[in-house]
Amino acid sequence: MPTQEYLQAERAQLWREELRKTIKNKERTDRIRVKMPEVDAKIRSRTYDEVNMGLTPEQAQAEAQRCLDCVNPTCITGCPVEINIPKFIKNIERGEFLEAAKALKETSALPAVCGRVCPQERQCESQCFYTQKLGKEPVAIGHLERFAADFERESGNISIPEIAASNGIKIAVVGSGPAGLAFAGDMIKRGYDVTVFEALHELGGVLRYGIPEFRLPNDIVDIEIDVLKQMGVKFITNCIIGKTISQEDLKADGYQGIFIGSGAGLPNFMNIPGENLIGVMSCNEYLTRVNLMQAADPESDTPVQMGKKVAVIGGGNTAMDAVRTARRLGAEKAMIVYRRSEEEMPARVEEVKHAKEEGIEFLTLHNPIRYEGDERGRVQRMVLQRMKLGEPDSSGRRKPVAIEGDTISVDVDEVIVSVGVSPNPLIPSTFSGLEITSWGTVVVNADTMQTADKAIFAGGDIVRGGATVILAMGDGRKAAKAMHAAMSGF
Amino acid sequence: MNKIISKENFSDKVVKFEIEAPLIAKSRKAGHFVMVRVGKKGERVPYTIASSDPIKGTITLVIQRVGKSSEKVCQLEPGDYITDLVGPLGKATHIENFGTVLCAGGGVGVAPMLPIIEAMKNAGNKVITVLAARNKDLIILEDQVRKFSDEVIVMTDDGSYGQKGLITAGVEQVIQREPVNLCVTIGPAIMMKFVSELTKKYNVPTVASLNTIMVDGTGMCGACRVTVGGVTKFVCVDGPEFDAHQVDFDEMLMRLRAYN
Ligand SMILES: Cc1cc2nc3c(=O)[nH]c(=O)nc-3n(C[C@H](O)[C@H](O)[C@H](O)COP(=O)(O)OP(=O)(O)OC[C@H]3O[C@@H](n4cnc5c(N)ncnc54)[C@H](O)[C@@H]3O)c2cc1C
Ligand SMILES: Cc1cc2nc3c(=O)[nH]c(=O)nc-3n(C[C@H](O)[C@H](O)[C@H](O)COP(=O)(O)OP(=O)(O)OC[C@H]3O[C@@H](n4cnc5c(N)ncnc54)[C@H](O)[C@@H]3O)c2cc1C
Ligand code: SF4
Ligand code: SF4
Ligand code: FES
Numbered sequence: 123m124p125t126q127e128y129l130q131a132e133r134a135q136l137w138r139e140e141l142r143k144t145i146k147n148k149e150r151t152d153r154i155r156v157k158m159p160e161v162d163a164k165i166r167s168r169t170y171d172e173v174n175m176g177l178t179p180e181q182a183q184a185e186a187q188r189c190l191d192c193v194n195p196t197c198i199t200g201c202p203v204e205i206n207i208p209k210f211i212k213n214i215e216r217g218e219f220l221e222a223a224k225a226l227k228e229t230s231a232l233p234a235v236c237g238r239v240c241p242q243e244r245q246c247e248s249q250c251f252y253t254q255k256l257g258k259e260p261v262a263i264g265h266l267e268r269f270a271a272d273f274e275r276e277s278g279n280i281s282i283p284e285i286a287a288s289n290g291i292k293i294a295v296v297g298s299g300p301a302g303l304a305f306a307g308d309m310i311k312r313g314y315d316v317t318v319f320e321a322l323h324e325l326g327g328v329l330r331y332g333i334p335e336f337r338l339p340n341d342i343v344d345i346e347i348d349v350l351k352q353m354g355v356k357f358i359t360n361c362i363i364g365k366t367i368s369q370e371d372l373k374a375d376g377y378q379g380i381f382i383g384s385g386a387g388l389p390n391f392m393n394i395p396g397e398n399l400i401g402v403m404s405c406n407e408y409l410t411r412v413n414l415m416q417a418a419d420p421e422s423d424t425p426v427q428m429g430k431k432v433a434v435i436g437g438g439n440t441a442m443d444a445v446r447t448a449r450r451l452g453a454e455k456a457m458i459v460y461r462r463s464e465e466e467m468p469a470r471v472e473e474v475k476h477a478k479e480e481g482i483e484f485l486t487l488h489n490p491i492r493y494e495g496d497e498r499g500r501v502q503r504m505v506l507q508r509m510k511l512g513e514p515d516s517s518g519r520r521k522p523v524a525i526e527g528d529t530i531s532v533d534v535d536e537v538i539v540s541v542g543v544s545p546n547p548l549i550p551s552t553f554s555g556l557e558i559t560s561w562g563t564v565v566v567n568a569d570t571m572q573t574a575d576k577a578i579f580a581g582g583d584i585v586r587g588g589a590t591v592i593l594a595m596g597d598g599r600k601a602a603k604a605m606h607a608a609m610s611g612f
Numbered sequence: 613m614n615k616i617i618s619k620e621n622f623s624d625k626v627v628k629f630e631i632e633a634p635l636i637a638k639s640r641k642a643g644h645f646v647m648v649r650v651g652k653k654g655e656r657v658p659y660t661i662a663s664s665d666p667i668k669g670t671i672t673l674v675i676q677r678v679g680k681s682s683e684k685v686c687q688l689e690p691g692d693y694i695t696d697l698v699g700p701l702g703k704a705t706h707i708e709n710f711g712t713v714l715c716a717g718g719g720v721g722v723a724p725m726l727p728i729i730e731a732m733k734n735a736g737n738k739v740i741t742v743l744a745a746r747n748k749d750l751i752i753l754e755d756q757v758r759k760f761s762d763e764v765i766v767m768t769d770d771g772s773y774g775q776k777g778l779i780t781a782g783v784e785q786v787i788q789r790e791p792v793n794l795c796v797t798i799g800p801a802i803m804m805k806f807v808s809e810l811t812k813k814y815n816v817p818t819v820a821s822l823n824t825i826m827v828d829g830t831g832m833c834g835a836c837r838v839t840v841g842g843v844t845k846f847v848c849v850d851g852p853e854f855d856a857h858q859v860d861f862d863e864m865l866m867r868l869r870a871y872n
Contacts, residue, residue: 321830323649323656323696360698362830366635387832391844398837398844398863400870407833415655415827423655423680424827425871499866547831547849 129198129206133191138212142191151252155259156185163479167449170335173476174238174268179219182269186215189261192251197263200249203229203596207246211266223274224281226267231304231599234275234342236592237268239333239439241470245592275345282352286313291609294319294377296363296549299327300591301383301582303346304598306355309381312606317356317377319363321548324414327385329591331414332406334443336450337473364552379577379605382553382564383598386583388544392435396493397539401427401501405436405444405540418451429536431455433504435490436540437467442474444538445482456482457532461489461509461522487511487522491529493537505531545584553578563587570604571597579605613693617670622752626676626720627686628662634669636661636699642707642727643821643853646671646699647829650684654695657681658826658848660724661700662753674723674752701829702852705819709736711793714816715761716783716807718744718799722753724821725798726760732796733760740792741765742782744799748773779803780810787814794819797856801868805861812857820856822847825870838864 132138159175160166166173177185189211197207206225213222226233240246242264247253250260274280291314295302298320310316324330326343351357361367363384372380389404391397408426411417417426432448434441437460449456458477460467463486467474478484488506496502508528511520545562555575557565564573564580571579581597583589615632622628636646645660664671677686688694705728713732717725722743733739739760744767745751751766751773758764766774767782775782779799786792787810795818797807804820811818824836824847831849838845841858845851 321698322828323698360696361635362698362701365700366639366698368639371639387830389832389834391834391837393844398839398867400867404834407827407835410827410833416653419653422653423651423684427870498869499863 129195132206132209133193137216138191141212141216145187147190150188150190151256151258153184153188155188156181156262156265158262158265160476163476163481166336167446167480170450172339173336176272177265177269179217179273182214182266183217185262185266186211188252189215190251196249196251196254197246197261200246202245202590202592203599205229205246205267207263210270211261211263214266214270219270219273220277220279220281222270226270227281227283229599230592231307231595232300232346232591233267234271235300235329235338235346236595237264237266237271238338238342239470240264240592241590243471275342280345280349282349283307283311285311285353288315289313290315291379292317292375292377293379293381293605294363294372295381295383297321297327297383297385297582297584298325298347298357299383299385299582299594300329301385301584301594301598302327302381303350304595305381305383305581305602306598307350307353308599308602309606310350310353310355312602316354317358319361319367320357320359321362322414323359325357325359327383331410332440332443334409334413334447336446337443362548364548369553379579379609381598381601381605382549382573382578382580382584383582383594384546384549384584386543386588387546389539390542390544391539392490392541394490394492396495396501399493399495399501400499401429401495401535402493402537402539405434405440405538406543408444408538409440409447412447412451426451427536428452429534431534432536432538433457433459433490433532433534434538434540435459436542437462437469437486438540438542439469439473441538441540442469442477444540446473446477446480448536448538449480449482453536457485458482459485459488459490459504459506461487462519463487463511466519485532488530489522489524490537501534501537503531504534504537505529543583543588545587549584561587569600570608571601572604572608576608613695614697616688616690616692616694619688619690622674623749625750626674626752628672628674629685629688630670630672631694631697632669633671633697633699636697637664637666637669637671640664640671640700641704642731643702643705644700645702645724645829645852646673646697647701647826648673648685648694649696650681650688651695654684655681656696656827656829657685658701658823658829660821662723662726674720676720698829701848703850705731705853707731707735711737712791713737713739714783714786714792714795715739715741716744716779716795716797716799717741718779718803719750720752721797721799721803721821722757725796726753726756728796729757730760738762740786742767742779742786743774744768744779744782744803746770778806780806783807783810787811787816792816796821801861801865804856805865808856808859808861818856819853820859821852822854822859822864823852824864825868838867
């Protein structure tokens, strides 16, 4: 993590001083924020192409000029992995795009991913001087991050980090999501012999089976994983730790450290009448069929129902992904049903905006209480309870309360339930020596990510119970640092 | 990638495979299943591990051709590879000395039943097995079943072998004749429903192994959910075996028709 001295020393470099002088601050702040070029909503709601097309070098440099290279770069405090934001942005401004990418990689393992999926408006960009002090639109940190990472990848000059001499110590990683990948990358750099075990037949965790290609193309995930392979990380798919290989087997095979990044893959249901009708399914089922099993491809053997009137229950990123997927698979009516108001929606602001442009309807302050089916057991209708906002709850969000007696009935032929996930129980139920909360998450020391078993570390959604890509990655990196420290006897 | 070591056709419809899978062979127990995918566009489908040989490092699957995915597996030959195979999944069968255990297996359900019959016998139970199928050609694994059963009753719909009649007739004979401490039933959902209704009438505790539609097989999707005792359960992680008298078989039968 960057210290204040380090940041100031970097900032004091001659090139940065000179760059700051090239444009007056007043002029910088008068500029308007760049607009990310997007595929037209009418076209994109029928294809799986990525919505955001990426900035051109000119656009990126123009946006980079808005950044004031602040003495006190508050933006960094908003980033869970404390990327040196002005350093990478100023490198973009002066046209050193590969240097910008390098600066990103000092702290982030997957910048091309985070530039696309971080909730920037709540993280780095919310702490930008523009937001905090000027009341203006923040520097487009996320778009610029994506630009630098994409530039590096497309240039064919991906820098493969230096690897320390092998120390022969075997480390096992459970799960190939962002937490596991970030951990694996940092440990291989330190010279460990790292093997990642993945239960599914493809790598990437939620990045693969959850987030759809129109937001995060698979190629990008593949390339990041390829880099890890080139660095020497071994990947074993179709292998469930706790089932195929037990905790004892890992020990017997000589693994001296284990990192658990098994995620929060268990879908929640609401337990309301009619939820087991045909056509009602979890968001995980829907997205897994479409993303992992490519069910929408006519050549694929896995089926998926392609509803015409689709309701997605929930207001998170997962819900937005599902509803926009349903639209792309031909839904004439695709609806979000959310029990609070739009303000409380946990989804990224950009996703909500994109969804609206694509013609998604928003039934906020509505909550399903029952589904009704036809004689073949297929869902036909949902009954929604109208809600209003009451007092703020412990999370500070205003609590939705039912308006007694006020219900409506809406015709649907497919319902996708996206009301959260729970920690994957496979590891908690098969490993001994861990401390597990009543929520099913693994307890760790927050500074080191070490569990009750000294040789086992954990991070990501299995610890947090559902968070973000960048937090999962941050955990992986923190765990790698702490495990290395523990192993080398510091 | 897992190599197919041998293949044997039990009938035109039912094929037995021996497949290289050393880790699974070592860790699996009676009642466990695997998810199999053939080809890059293939579906993930569940099959019970009928037996295993930890020394050779192989597992045995007995697969009935019913549709596209099972057909794809059945077309593979020794030397071919299965694209993806993962397991062992599900909870192992609860084995103990119950006394007399009645095993009622229909059609290809006899394959997943075999390891349970064997384990129940080894635990000291008296094992009575009722095998049922539409006709003689569809009765599978009879010799192996006989090896571990104290008695075997064969039922065929058309009377071409054993007694003529449905599986329930065979089960009822035994229950009326002697005390049965536990019934285990595996087969088509509709068959398990009728066996369960019958044993409920006689108050014989019954376990059914459910074969719902699955996607991942690891608890991630909920496609496999069933209602047991009024509560939603995931067959792949909470099962596949449940107290048959608590299972909502009508809902399960309905959900099995989701994609046809
Ligand atoms: C649809 C969807 C959209 C999202 N959108 C965003 C977004 O826009 N921005 C954002 O920041 N976050 C988003 N998230 C959240 C984010 O993806 C997660 O917080 C993050 O992926 C957690 O990473 P992880 O490494 O902890 O776990 P995961 O990504 O869940 O990976 C865990 C992996 O471990 C494997 N595994 C589990 N158990 C075992 C075992 N016993 N043995 C071997 N392997 C095992 C699983 O198969 C899986 O591949 C989204 C989540 C979903 C579902
Ligand atoms: C835990 C478990 C263990 C199983 N063990 C075995 C086994 O040892 N041997 C064996 O032959 N089969 C077994 N099955 C059933 C097997 O998975 C299905 O026969 C197979 O998925 C059908 O796929 P298909 O593409 O060939 O047929 P489809 O074309 O998909 O379907 C053909 C017919 O089977 C029904 N069907 C679809 N999926 C399933 C399913 N998962 N289970 C039952 N019916 C289904 C459909 O409704 C349809 O009527 C098991 C299922 C489960 C859940
Ligand atoms: S990783 Fe995320 S929070 Fe950090 S700077 Fe990049 S976009 Fe912002
Ligand atoms: S706070 Fe905003 S303007 Fe200041 S350095 Fe960070 S991104 Fe640039
Ligand atoms: S098959 Fe997906 S949860 Fe059981």
